[in-house]
Amino acid sequence: MLSVPTYETTLACGIAADRKIPAAWLTPVLTIDHVAAVLQRATEPTLLVGGTADKLWDSRIAASLGHDVLEVPSADHGLELADDAAGSVDVLRQAVSRLDRFIGSLGR
Template identity: 80%
Template sequence: MPDPSPFAVPTRFDGAGDRVALVIPGVGYSPARPLLHFARSLLLQHRWTVQELWWQVPDDFSHFTVDDRVAWVEQQVTQAIDAEGGACRLLIGKSLGSLACGIAADRNIAAAWLTPVLTIDHVARSLQQAGAPTLLIGGSADKLWDSRIAESVRHDVLEVPSADHALELAGNAAGSVEVLRQVISRLDRFIGSLSR
């Protein structure tokens, strides 16, 4: 088992609401990167309070087993959720952050997973068990996305043709901006639906 000490540094943005959303990064995709930056902006527009996790994965993380990676992510996310005293009602995670989808399923928390790692059985099983509103967004050119699994769950799914793991189109900056616009629009509708 990896060192259980926390590596996450929370950053809080007050949206003047009593609902807290937790933004969970990927391995090298921090909350400052476009998908998560604009997700935070949307949440604030919808009057959510936003808690961001900023973590540094351990140096030997590439040698962790899948179970150890799941346990490490779950520890970071559980601590952040528990710190909110029951107010955390939404998780938005990128890539590695989707390893926390079991927590969302167990605690019945709504979630939006951007490029979830659908090639990991734990993620696929947890998504099958999730009962709260869930949005999955991935690209058809992402090797960690599995269209078959995405289609098999009863959740809202947006698959972006030819998009990679960053939800970008290789060699097409303008097209990548349009993909970002599409993703943010879909995320906006999803967040809005939780407010009704």
């Protein structure tokens, strides 16, 4: 299972797809055509987590890829809510909970 949260590592989605590795991508850069194309061909379980205030996230593309998606309203690329520390902690809880369920589903 590959889980990576940074900008540059989104480009590694091709490795996960080529090697048929289940993967969770936190704030994937869906605005890069290559990334969206690679995620489209990924056949193993894949989780995408992003926020609607992230300029590098595209809700339409995320929904079209056929993967498990957690989209957080108003969250930015750091999965944070502007001027809302408590809300940002709740976003982190949501992301960790979804990651936990995703990882747990891989053994079945």
